[in-house]
Amino acid sequence: MSTETLYIKSIQSTTKDAPVRVTMQMGTNEHDLFFESKDIQLANNMDAFLTLALLPGMKHTDILVVDGEVSPRLLESINTLSDIYRSWHPSLHSVKIEKATPVKKTDTKEQRVGVFFSGGVDSFYTLLKNRDEITDLIFVHGFDVDIDDNNLHEKTLTMVRDVGSHFGKRVIEVKTNLRLSFLEKYVGWGILGHGPALTCVGHLLYPYFKRIYIAASYAYPNLHRPSGSHPLIDPLWGTETLEFVHDGCEANRIQKVAMISEFDKALQSLRVCYENRDGAYNCGQCGKCLSTMISLQAVDALDRCTTFNTGLDIKRVSQLLILDSGRINLTTSLEALEQNKDYGELYQALKLVLNRPQWRTKLMRETRRIKSQLSNVFTRIKPGKD
Ligand SMILES: [Zn+2]
Structure with a gap:
């Protein structure tokens, strides 16, 4: 265990519309973070920075210095949050929080209800399920869309604003460098960081919101695994005036896909790709x-979905190397395909993938990785290349 201290240094701006800035000082390393939005005035809120700093603090320090006002409810939840995280990740330890001044949040201006929205299956499901209550879509540039990827950012923001306009919701875009410039330097994104990152942004929207939905990735039968966003964790980040709701665990992947397929706008906007090969919105590969x-095909909706570059290639399906959480989602698709006799070839290909022993899948992944590395080396040393 290190004996370093993590200092949160909030930077007060005198200009009304200036970005919110904070410096996280981990030992001798300083990380300058910014948060900006053209759609709303962000609050310089220490609750946000404590939320963001807790996990890096639990990983690398003993003391977390929070020199400012913090919600007493959030402060009281830190012990429970620490207990849960430590039970999942034994490499984490409790940190002592110093200098925090408990001050209740009361200054509510509006009672808006938001959802973090990126256009994927989970966030579409939560938006559509709660569409009568939700007033705002919150899109964060710098999380799953890289902060320097202007092309993908433009396409994604256009989609989010179009969906907002279609369903009569406001759209708030928040741009931040917190992921690459701080959080991922200390903790993993999927397994730990993305939940606190979302709730950090949520706290910056104080005092406009009373509730913000965070779309679940897993259904109730599959919640035994640790995750950065989880129904045990997310509500604990709330304050006296702002509630975070982990939503959608009642539905598995195929049930979510079936529900959103009832809405043409969802099928014309869906964005699921993280690789974005050749700058594609959804690469299809x-x-x-x-x-x-596969899920869309299993519920007879793929032909109405217009956001994939290519058709579904059965050969590519049979070459899928799927482990862990990916298997859970595909198992629900296999069950649906078993009932749908129109896609026998797809069913057989997917069955083959899911029946493959995990050790063999791991071995094939490793072989594929080495081949890819060798190919890159040969490309670099090819005559004629500088
Ligand atoms: Zn893709």
């Missing part, structure tokens, strides 16, 4: 794209 296309 990566595991996430193929997995979603």
Whole structure:
């Protein structure tokens, strides 16, 4: 265990519309973070920075210095949050929080209800399920859309604003460098960081919101695994005036896909790809794209979905190397395909993938990785290349 201290240094701006800035000082390393939005005035809120700093603090320090006002409810939840995280990740330890001044949040201006929205299956499901209550879509530039990827950012923001306009919701875009410039330097994104990152942004929207939905990735039968966003964790980040709701665990992947397929706008906007090969919105070739296309096919909706570059290639499906959480989603698709006799070839290909022993899948993944590395080396040393 290190004996370093993590200092949160909030920077007060005198200009009304200036970005919110904070410096996280981990030992001798300083991380300058910014948060900006053209759609709303963000609050310089220490609750946000404590939320963001807790996990890096639990990983690398003993003391977390929070020199400012913090919600007493959030402060009281820190012990429970620490207990849960430590039970999942024994490498984490409790940190002592110093200098925090408990001050209740009361200054509510509006009672808006938001959802973090990126256009994927989970966030579409939560938006559509709660569409009568939700007033705002919150899109964060710098999380799953890289902060420097202007092309993908423009396409994604256009989609989010179009969906907002269609369903009569406001759209708030928040741009931040917190992921690459701080959080991922200390903790993993999927397994730990993304939940606190979302709730950090949520706290910056104080005092406009009373509730913000965070779309679940897993259904209730599959919640035994640790995750950065979880129904045990997310509500604990709330304050006296702002509630975070982990939503959608009642539905598995195929049930979510079936529900959103009832809405043409969802099928014309769906965005699931993280690889974005050749700058594609959905490349149609990566595991996430193929997995979603299989689910859409299983509920007879793929032909109405207009956001994939290519058709579903059965050969690519049979070459999928799926482990862990990906298997859970595809198992629900296999069950649906078993009932749908129109896609026998797809059913057989997917069955083959899911019946493959995990050790063999791991071995094939490793072989594929080495081949890809060798190919890159040969490309670099090819005559004629600088
Ligand atoms: Zn893809």
